[in-house]
Amino acid sequence: MDYMTLKEASKIWGVTPRWINYYCSAGRIPGAEKKGTVWLIPKNATKPLDGRRNLPGNQEENIMIEVYYAEDDETIGKSVKEYLEQQNCKVAVFDRITDIKKALIGHFPTIVLLDWNMPDGQGSELCLWIRERWKTLPIVYLTIRGDSHDIVTGFQNGADDYVVKPFDLAVLYSRILALLRRTKTVTDTKLFCDDLMLDKEKTAVYDGQKEIVVSQPEYRILLILMGNKGKTITRNQLLEQVWVRSGNYVNDNTLTVTMKRLREKLNHPACLKTIRSFGYRMEDTR
Structure with a gap:
């Protein structure tokens, strides 16, 4: 052969x-x-399928899973990053706890993976820090510490899953999907775009950890644009859904003024795009 x-x-x-x-x-x-x-x-071998698929529970669109991974071992970090990105995930690897904390304060990922032993602290401390701030953010330990006491401690600190090194990358990905499937009803209540988060349950908008006070029309505009992230929404569609359906008939200038005020409140975010003479679109810029 x-x-x-x-x-x-x-x-x-x-x-x-x-x-x-x-x-x-x-x-x-x-x-x-x-x-x-x-x-x-x-030489006659064919390339295996990479396993790319939609997140279970949502067959209508391909959802990008955004992963933050705290790992100081460069080889392991690269392997996990490369494999998950082959599965259509977006992965950022941090080799210090201080760096991932800064990133989390500015942006909310889909899931966090963390090692226990880090150069500037313990993953257990990071897990507790995350749980104090975000009760529903999925957390998975990826660590060599496989003692039953460590595993129990990991779960007590707020982890949702615990994987002992060495691990199979395909199995890790399957566990991530299973965890997100269980938490999907929770994550569906929040919409994200760059540093902006819209919480449907609280009817609130946040820039990082700072809540932004918006009017009802401004909130509804963000709800529509962030709920259709990556898609262009026409001016007529926004006028119809934000005002006309509520029995408020306004002219086109009302939308222009409302969008101007909204941009100012959000500090002119790069993720909010104007499609000249047509409409608006929100999309991640990093």
């Missing part, structure tokens, strides 16, 4: 050698053989 190297397969399949190495290790390439530390791949 003729074989090719990881580098050759990488060029043919359009993915990185590291990712192909994972395919081989996971047994997803029939006939692949390991010679010492090198994988040899049959």
Whole structure:
């Protein structure tokens, strides 16, 4: 049988050698053989499916799972980041607790993964810090500490799941999906775009941790735009849904003035786009 190297397969399949190495290790390439530390791949092998799919419970649109990962081991951090990004996740890795805290204050991810031992503190402290501020943000430990006492402590500190290293990346992803499926009814009450968060239950808008006082029309505009993130909403659609359906008939200038005031209250966010003479769109800019 003729074989090719990881580098050759990488060029043919359009993915990185590291990712192909994972395919081989996971047994997803029939006939692949390991010679010492090198994988040899049959030339007639086909690229495995990367497992990309919609988040369970929402078959209408492909939801981006945004992951914050506290991990000081560069190799592990890169492996997890690369695998999850192949599954259509957006991943930011932080090698210090102070850095992930700053990021969390400014932006709310879908889920947090954290190691226990970090250069500037303990993951257990970070877990408690998160739970004091955000009761529903999913947290998963990824740590070498597999003692039953540590596992119990992790859950007592507020973790939703606990995974002991070494772990299978495909299994980790499945556990993340299962956790998000269980918490979906909670996360559906909040909408995010860059640093902005709209809490449907509280009928409130936040820029980071700061609550922004908005009028009813301003709130409804944000609800529509953030609920349709990435889609352009026409001016007529906003006029219809915000005012006309409530029995308030206003002219086009009312929307212009309301949007101007809303931008000022939100400090002119880059995520709020004007589509000239047509409408508006909100989309993440980072």
